[in-house]
Every structure is written in C-alpha cells, then in structure tokens.
Amino acid sequence: MSTSSTTASNQSTDSLTLSVSACQSPYDTPLTSHPHSPKSTTKDYFPADPTGQTPVNNVCFVGAGFVGGPTAALVAYHNPQIIVNVVDLSEEKVAAWNSRHLPIHENGLPKIVRIARDGTNPSIIDLAALGTVSIPKRAPNLIFSTRVTESIAEADIVFICVNTPTKLYGVGAGATADLSILESATSMIAKYAKDGAIIVEKSTVPCGTANMIRDILEFHRPGAHFEILNNPEFLAEGCAVENLMHPDRILIGSSTTPSGTKAAETLKGVYAAWVPASRILTVNTWSSELTKLVANAMLAQRISSINAVSALCEELGADVEELSLGLGSDSRLGRRFLHAGVGFGGSCFEKDILNLSYMARSLHLDEVADYWMGVLDINKYQRQRFGRKVVRALNGSLRGKKIAILGFAFKENTNDTRNSVAVHLIAELAAEMPAEISVFDPGCSVAGIEEEIRKMGLSDIQLQRIKVREHWRETVDKASAVCILTQWNQFRYPSATAGVKTKAKAVPQTQRVGASDNVGWFFKNKLSEMDIIELEEFVTRDRNDAGEDPLNRFMPESECPLECADCRAKQVGMKEGETVDWAEVATLMREPRWVFDGRSMVDGSQLEKLGFRVRGVGKGLTS
Numbered sequence: 001m002s003t004s005s006t007t008a009s010n011q012s013t014d015s016l017t018l019s020v021s022a023c024q025s026p027y028d029t030p031l032t033s034h035p036h037s038p039k040s041t042t043k044d045y046f047p048a049d050p051t052g053q054t055p056v057n058n059v060c061f062v063g064a065g066f067v068g069g070p071t072a073a074l075v076a077y078h079n080p081q082i083i084v085n086v087v088d089l090s091e092e093k094v095a096a097w098n099s100r101h102l103p104i105h106e107n108g109l110p111k112i113v114r115i116a117r118d119g120t121n122p123s124i125i126d127l128a129a130l131g132t133v134s135i136p137k138r139a140p141n142l143i144f145s146t147r148v149t150e151s152i153a154e155a156d157i158v159f160i161c162v163n164t165p166t167k168l169y170g171v172g173a174g175a176t177a178d179l180s181i182l183e184s185a186t187s188m189i190a191k192y193a194k195d196g197a198i199i200v201e202k203s204t205v206p207c208g209t210a211n212m213i214r215d216i217l218e219f220h221r222p223g224a225h226f227e228i229l230n231n232p233e234f235l236a237e238g239c240a241v242e243n244l245m246h247p248d249r250i251l252i253g254s255s256t257t258p259s260g261t262k263a264a265e266t267l268k269g270v271y272a273a274w275v276p277a278s279r280i281l282t283v284n285t286w287s288s289e290l291t292k293l294v295a296n297a298m299l300a301q302r303i304s305s306i307n308a309v310s311a312l313c314e315e316l317g318a319d320v321e322e323l324s325l326g327l328g329s330d331s332r333l334g335r336r337f338l339h340a341g342v343g344f345g346g347s348c349f350e351k352d353i354l355n356l357s358y359m360a361r362s363l364h365l366d367e368v369a370d371y372w373m374g375v376l377d378i379n380k381y382q383r384q385r386f387g388r389k390v391v392r393a394l395n396g397s398l399r400g401k402k403i404a405i406l407g408f409a410f411k412e413n414t415n416d417t418r419n420s421v422a423v424h425l426i427a428e429l430a431a432e433m434p435a436e437i438s439v440f441d442p443g444c445s446v447a448g449i450e451e452e453i454r455k456m457g458l459s460d461i462q463l464q465r466i467k468v469r470e471h472w473r474e475t476v477d478k479a480s481a482v483c484i485l486t487q488w489n490q491f492r493y494p495s496a497t498a499g500v501k502t503k504a505k506a507v508p509q510t511q512r513v514g515a516s517d518n519v520g521w522f523f524k525n526k527l528s529e530m531d532i533i534e535l536e537e538f539v540t541r542d543r544n545d546a547g548e549d550p551l552n553r554f555m556p557e558s559e560c561p562l563e564c565a566d567c568r569a570k571q572v573g574m575k576e577g578e579t580v581d582w583a584e585v586a587t588l589m590r591e592p593r594w595v596f597d598g599r600s601m602v603d604g605s606q607l608e609k610l611g612f613r614v615r616g617v618g619k620g621l622t623s
C-alpha cells in the first residue's frame with residue numbers, strides 16, 4: 001500500500017512507539033477501586049457523585065522536573081481542549097523545555113512535547129485505494145514558563161510536582177523528607193489559586209502531607225475551599241513515556257467527603273482521555289500516600305533480595321542470571337526487578353525507603369523500620385563489595401593506574417545522575433588515589449556529570465584526577481580496568497542487535513488495523529491522538545524508515561544558538577547505533593585488561609577470548 005501526505009517536514013525528533021515493551025505492562029489484570037479503607041475516619045462518603053465531574057479547562061503543573069514535565073506533556077497531548085501550564089522557578093530549565101533539547105531525555109518525549117507545545121499543521125493522508133484522511137491542525141496547549149503565580153491563578157487543577165529530597169539537617173536529618181520546597185510551593189498556591197481549585201500532590205510525600213497542605217491553604221485563605229488529592233506518580237525514568245502512556249494504574253487518593261469524591265472524579269476525567277477507567281483507582285488519601293512509598297520499597301526489596309543472593313552465587317559457583325530465570329518463571333514471583341547488579345541508584349528508592357522507615361520508627365514500629373532499612377543495607381553492601389572487588393583484583397592498590405567508568409546515569413536511557421551508583425563507586429575508588437578515573441556516559445552531558453561529581457565532597461587533588469570524557473575511546477585508553485555501571489545497550493558484548501533508539505515499529509495485527517484493511521474508523525469525524533498514533537503506525541508499517549514525522553504534521557522548530565552545547569555533544573559523542581567496539585578496547589587498554597561488569601552487560605567467556613579478564617556480579621569466577 002502506498003501512502004503520501006500533503007505537507008513536508010524533515011525535523012529531527014525522537015520517534016514515539018507505543019507497542020508493549022519491557023517498560024510497560026499489558027492491560028491484563030482486572031482491577032477494582034476501593035473508595036475508602038476500613039480505617040477511614042471520614043463518615044460522609046457517598047459512593048458516586050450524582051453531579052458528575054467539574055469541567056476542567058486549565059491545569060497547572062508546579063515543577064517542570066522529571067515528573068512534572070513528562071506528566072504535563074502527556075496530559076496536554078491527550079487533552080487538546082485543556083490549557084496545560086508547566087511552571088518552574090528555573091529559567092534555564094524552562095528555556096530547555098522550549099528548545100530543541102529538552103532538559104530530560106526520554107524516548108518519545110520530544111515528539112509529544114513538540115505536538116502539544118507547538119501545535120501541528122493540518123495534514124491529508126492518502127491511503128491509496130482506501131481514500132484520504134484529513135487530520136485537522138492542532139492548537140498549542142502546553143506552555144512552559146516561569147509565570148508561576150499567574151498560571152496557578154488560572155488553574156482549575158494545580159499539580160504539585162516539586163522535589164521532596166531527604167532532609168539533610170536538624171530533626172530527621174538523613175532520614176525523613178525535606179518538605180520545605182513543597183511547603184513554599186503550597187504557600188504560593190494558597191495565595192494565588194482560585195477558590196474551588198483542586199490541589200493535587202504528585203510529589204512523593206510522607207503520609208499525612210495532604211493534611212499539612214490543607215492546613216497551609218486554610219491558614220492563607222480562610223473561607224476558601226480547596227480539595228486536596230494525592231495522585232502519586234509511578235513512572236520509571238528511561239521509560240517515562242511508555243509508563244505514562246500505558247500506566248499499570250492511576251491512583252487517586254481523596255478525602256471521602258462528597259466534595260472529595262467529586263474532586264477525584266474530576267481528576268479521573270483528565271486521565272480518562274487515554275487511560276481505561278478500570279485502570280484508575282480511587283482510594284483514601286492515607287492509602288494513596290502510603291501505597292507510593294511501599295511500592296518503591298517493595299521494588300527495591302526485590303533488587304536487594306537478588307543482590308544478596310548474588311553474593312551467595314559468587315561463593316558457590318552458581319550464576320545469578322540462571323537463578324533469576326528460574327525464579328522469575330514462577331508466575332507468583334514474576335521476572336521483573338530480579339536483575340542483580342551493583343545496586344540500585346536514583347533519586348527515589350533510597351529516599352522513599354528512608355522516609356517509610358522514619359515514619360515507622362516515629363510510630364514506635366522499630367521492627368518495621370529495621371525491616372525496610374535492611375533493603376538499603378544490602379544495597380550499600382553490594383556497592384562496597386563491587387568496589388572492593390576492583391581494588392583487590394588490581395593487587396590492592398590503584399596508585400598509578402587509570403580506571404575507566406562506563407555509565408554514570410543511575411540507569412539506562414536517562415540523563416538523570418542523581419544518587420547514581422557511579423557517584424558512590426567513584427568516591428570509593430577515588431579514596432584509593434588512582435592516577436585517573438575516566439568517566440563516560442552516552443546519555444549524559446559532560447557538564448552534567450561534572451556538576452554531580454563536584455557535589456561528592458572529594459578533595460581538590462581527587463577531583464583533578466577525575467576526567468569526564470565525550471567518547472568511550474578516550475575513556476578506556478590506557479586504562480587498567482573498566483567498570484560498567486549503567487545498563488546502556490551500547491556497552492553490550494556481543495553488541496545488542498536492536499538499535500539504541502527505538503524506531504517506529506510495525507503495527508501489530510490488531511483487529512482494528514489488520515490484514516483485512518479494516519480501517520474504516522480512520523475516516524470518522526474526530527480522531528483522538530491515540531487514533532492518530534495508530535494511523536501513523538498504519539501508514540508506516542511497510543516502510544523501513546518512516547522518519548520522525550510520517551504524517552507531516554510538525555511545525556518548524558526554533559533554531560539553536562551557534563555555540564549550542566547539546567548540538568556539539570551530538571557531533572562528538574557516540575553516534576546513533578554506535579556500540580562500544582570491545583576488540584578495539586582490548587588494543588587500547590593496559591594489561592591485564594580488567595572488566596568489572598556491574599550490570600551483566602557482557603558475556604564474560606566471549607570477552608575473555610579478546611584478551612580481557614572479566615568479573616561480573618553473581619557469577620562464579622571465570623578467570
């Protein structure tokens with residue numbers, strides 16, 4: 001079937017693919033909502049609100065970070081009738097959201113942002129013998145700005161997406177959440193939000209924070225009415241778009257009063273534009289706040305469990321990957337989050353477990369607190385065990401030696417470096433005073449890595465010996481050892497057959513778009529963005545390279561300044577589809593060419609044939 005369209009575009013934007021992948025779960029399990037828990041103290045709950053939802057024309061996301069930006073983009077993308085303002089105090093971040101180079105690297109996000117932020121051209125798609133489909137133009141409805149107070153004032157719903165890091169001072173230092181940023185954002189919302197606005201906690205918070213928000217609002221605006229909802233975010237970085245596009249569930253916690261329930265219904269209406277109703281769960285606020293913390297704690301617990309087992313495997317000569325396979329095949333256990341490695345990193349797991357444990361301890365539930373702290377203890381043990389393995393293999397001293405670090409992001413497919421395992425391991429190795437620690441990550445900017453390293457509290461002399469590189473080749477050059485710390489596909493050996501960037505995939509043979517060419521629905525009056533995605537998949541399914549904009553809808557993008565650091569990084573860094581050439585690495589490294597594989601990225605026995613000595617996690621000795 002031949003297809004063509006009336007407008008042309010050659011803009012470069014990551015392709016968006018929506019088929020089921022490792023990141024997302026198919027909609028396979030029926031779910032039910034439980035509007036109030038047995039412990040709910042509110043008495044006036046009505047199961048269904050007879051007046052329905054309040055109309056939503058304008059929403060505001062406060063905080064354009066890893067959660068606020070992508071979530072707002074998805075809400076705007078699927079609700080073209082709603083104006084979505086995303087505000088942040090950082091002018092630099094807002095400028096990046098309005099540029100070609102978004103501050104957050106997520107597959108598929110540039111395309112979604114571009115469509116919602118810039119609007120689209122009208123397009124006519126020629127489906128050959130089937131006829132033509134008209135896609136009308138789309139007006140922009142996603143606005144990134146620093147107009148914080150004005151945008152809050154216009155909103156029917158305000159989403160709080162600010163950071164809630166671990167508190168580093170005073171009572172609860174190193175354990176509880178620092179809510180000062182959230183408190184300050186809430187004060188601003190209290191002053192400027194319109195009476196009747198719905199305030200949504202999206203940030204991850206200790207239980208009871210909805211009550212704190214309510215108190216702040218009542219203090220600043222006595223007499224005004226605001227409903228507070230908790231709507232935790234479950235996206236994982238690196239697959240944020242897929243997670244947001246096909247969430248396992250949307251959880252909405254509300255007070256169980258009629259107006260609380262109505263507010264929950266209103267928020268449900270926003271998600272219902274693309275999420276099946278059966279996936280939207282409404283619970284009470286306490287349950288919702290606690291579910292978020294426990295979800296992260298349980299995911300992290302699985303990783304610590306398999307990591308603890310990996311130490312046993314090394315001693316016994318078992319292979320932890322074989323264990324993961326055997327364990328994960330039990331449908332009660334499942335395959336995911338059983339990947340042993342050098343430990344979990346990131347801005348969420350550790351922070352949220354500390355938070356959960358602190359809460360338990362402050363309720364005098366010490367055994368509960370200790371139980372969850374054990375997950376963090378194993379994580380630290382795993383990291384330190386790896387570091388010690390490196391030093392031991394290099395005869396107990398790193399002096400005069402160069403160590404190469406491949407991977408600095410806390411996980412693959414993201415540029416987020418917060419609380420990355422690499423940060424901790426580099427600090428540990430730096431204490432051994434090696435001649436150089438050379439760092440490379442294919443998804444992070446040099447400046448971003450350097451900034452994170454500067455926060456590590458190392459001495460000047462240690463900092464001088466850490467070099468951040470733009471390419472793997474200079475990173476491994478003359479190194480005695482390479483440590484693989486992030487699960488980037490580019491590091492695999494044998495190299496992954498799939499490219500790094502996900503291409504538009506052939507559409508599955510669904511009932512709607514099947515071999516029978518049953519595509520009548522394309523010709524209906526109003527196509528949703530989900531419909532347009534399917535149309536795009538349909539017209540590209542026979543093409544090898546469909547390009548970024550097969551329906552030719554994109555508006556032109558603003559040009560980058562001449563000295564654009566992101567454009568430069570693209571030129572000098574790893575090219576799309578490029579992988580580490582391990583045979584060349586062997587020629588560049590110093591004997592005995594150690595590879596410490598913290599993420600099971602290389603086949604040890606095959607790499608040893610190239611002249612390396614390899615140590616993995618959870619495997620009996622291979623050399």
Ligand SMILES: NC(=O)c1ccc[n+]([C@@H]2O[C@H](COP(=O)([O-])OP(=O)(O)OC[C@H]3O[C@@H](n4cnc5c(N)ncnc54)[C@H](O)[C@@H]3O)[C@@H](O)[C@H]2O)c1
Nearest residue numbers: 063064065066067068088089161162163164185203204233
């Ligand atoms: N990162 C994730 O994958 C993830 C996933 C689920 C939940 N969460 C939770 O979501 C929350 C946000 O996390 P994040 O990773 O997006 O943080 P982030 O640091 O990336 O983003 C927070 C943003 O809020 C902005 N901000 C702070 N105060 C503000 C104010 N008064 N007005 C406007 N903007 C303000 C900051 O400048 C920053 O850009 C945290 O509670 C986190 O635990 C994060």
Ligand SMILES: O=c1ccn([C@@H]2O[C@H](COP(=O)(O)OP(=O)(O)O[C@H]3O[C@H](CO)[C@@H](O)[C@H](O)[C@H]3O)[C@@H](O)[C@H]2O)c(=O)[nH]1
Nearest residue numbers: 233234235236237337338339341343344345346348410411
């Ligand atoms: O089997 C595994 C899975 C993950 N990891 C590591 O665990 C960390 C976290 O990974 P992941 O959970 O995929 O990413 P996050 O973005 O931290 O997402 C977690 O934290 C978010 C913030 O709260 C939640 O929204 C998500 O549901 C939750 O998965 C990373 O260092 C991974 O390398 C492993 O070591 N082994």
